[in-house]
Amino acid sequence: MTKIQEVDIWTPIQIGDCHLAHRAVLAPLTRNRGTRSVEDEHTWVPNELMKTYYTERATPGGLLITEATPVSIRASGLYGIPGNFTEEQQKGWKTIVSAVHTKGGYIFNQLWHQGRTTHSALIGDKTPESSSNVPIDGTFQWNGFSARPYEVPVAMTKKAILDTQDDFVQAAKNAMAVGFDGIEIHGGNGYLFDQFLHSNINTRTDDYGGSIENRCRFIIETVEKLCNAIGPSKVAIRLTPFGLFGQTYGSDRLQQWSYLCGQLGKFGLAYVHLIEPRFDELKSAYEKQSALKDMVEQGVEEVSLRPFRKALGESTPIVTAGGFGPQNMNDGIKNGVSDLVAFGRYFVANPDLIDRLKSKKPLYKWDRSRFYGPFDDNEFGYTVFGERELASEGDILKAQLAD
Ligand SMILES: Cc1cc2nc3c(=O)[nH]c(=O)nc-3n(C[C@H](O)[C@H](O)[C@H](O)COP(=O)(O)O)c2cc1C
Structure with a gap:
């Protein structure tokens, strides 16, 4: 058996049914480059440009996770995001999956519901x-969609919960039908599942709210249904136990996500994907640390992913993301908290990231203005790059997605 000290990001690992040659993963990245469907203006379809983007980032034995993919129109909510619930979309994903497989790579499909x-x-x-009917405070806007106040959402009935779980199961079956190696449930970043997990949003008094167990019920039931439908080795989940994005200010974080991980550890999932506490979509690592300071002062000795590793047990692999670069990419693996590392912004700017990390070549810095489309020149900052500055050490921990 390989000693933990000898394991690093280049050590092969088995994830579900995938024999990975290394542990550097493409993080799920919404890039809004899909094509609007001619059949329905609210659906978007994967295209040739996206195929180029994913194929360029694929490596033999490397794992890619797709951008967040809505499971229905109701689950959607941005321009340019390709779902996985129509035949047209499946056709598009199939060519992407095949191209990634031809390069020897693996690809999981992140499944998404934006909720409120x-x-x-x-x-x-x-x-x-x-x-619950708790709105986000503020306004919503997107490229091509003018600013409007967030609306008061409707609290999901039991039937709506069951229908949504059916949508996830159907989307997972669709993913399997086009050859994806697995699916990852988007259970973080303030989207629908997180809206059930956080006590400041979930004010329900039925079986799906009011206690840690009840707030976790929707997501655990969904995981169970997905495992029954496609097998646990094809199912993964992403969680943000320390997330604040989407006004997720719920209480009992350590207890709740430890309970959740304890339950998830029983399924034999392909992996659980956790975001580092230091990372936030809108705050720098330094701002995030001070936002979490209260938690530390309340007697939590270490704001880290370690409690969730303990709750999950050793047999479920952990992918971790948030602020990783060449300097710290082995930290989580070396200290036993995680098994794989996902890269977001560095992968945006460096399609050949794996080769660059391996051969210690310099990395380019990302251009935030090209993160989220749609644009008239969608390829720019996506598969085509102009002159770029090199990243300097520490950039990844400074201002986050706003930078
Ligand atoms: C452009 C962009 C789009 C993102 N889209 C998603 C997404 O679709 N699903 C998701 O779970 N996280 C998403 N994230 C978060 C990333 O997966 C990742 O957790 C984050 O960028 C931190 O990793 P990094 O420090 O390596 O960038 C996105 C981040 C960026 C920069």
Whole structure:
């Protein structure tokens, strides 16, 4: 057996049914480069440009995770995001998956429901849904979509919960049908599942709210249904136990996500994907640390992923993401907290990231203005790059997605 000290990001590992040659993973990245469907203005379809983007980032034995993919129109909420619920979309994903496989890579499909973080105008004039009728404070806007106040969401009925779980199961079956190696449930970043997990959003008094166990019920039931439908080795989940994005200010974080990981550890999932506490979508690592300071002062000795590793047990691999670069990419693996590392912004700017990390070549810095489309020149900053500056050590921990 390989000693933990000898393991690093280049050590092969088995994830579900995939024999990975290394542990450097493409993080799920919404890039809004899909093509609007001619059949329905609210659906977007994977295209040739996306195929180029994913194929360029594929390596033999490397794992890619797709951008977040809505499981229905109701689950959607941005321009340019390709779902996985129509035949047209499946056709598009199939060519991407095949191209990645031809290069010897593996690819999981991240499945998504935005919940209250959308607008009725983007989902066929239906009211956005959530755990409770608690709106996001502020306005919603996107490229091509003018700013409007967030709407009061409708609290999901039991039937809506069951229907949504069916949508996830169907999308997972669709993913299997086109050859994906697995699916990753998007259970973080303030989207639908997180809206059930956080006590400041979930004010329900039924079986899906009011206690740690009840707030976790929706997500655990969904995981169970997905495992029954496609097998646990094809199912993964992403969680943000320390997330604040999407106004997720719930209490009992350590207890709740430890309970959740304890339950998830029983399924034999392909992996659990956790975001580092230091990372936040809108704050720098330094701002995030001070935002979490209260938690530390309340007697939590270490704000880290370690409690969740303990709760999950050793047999479920952990992918970790948030602020990793050449300097710290082995930290989590070396200290036993995680098994794989996902890279987001560095992978945006460096399609050949794996080769660059391996051969210790310098990395380019990302250009935030090209993160999220759609643009008239969608390829720019996506598969085509102009002159770029090199990243300097520490950039990744400074201002986060806003930088
Ligand atoms: C452009 C962009 C799009 C993102 N889209 C998603 C997404 O679709 N799903 C998700 O779970 N996280 C998403 N994230 C978060 C990343 O997966 C990752 O957790 C984050 O960028 C931190 O990793 P990094 O420090 O390596 O960039 C996105 C981040 C960026 C920069």
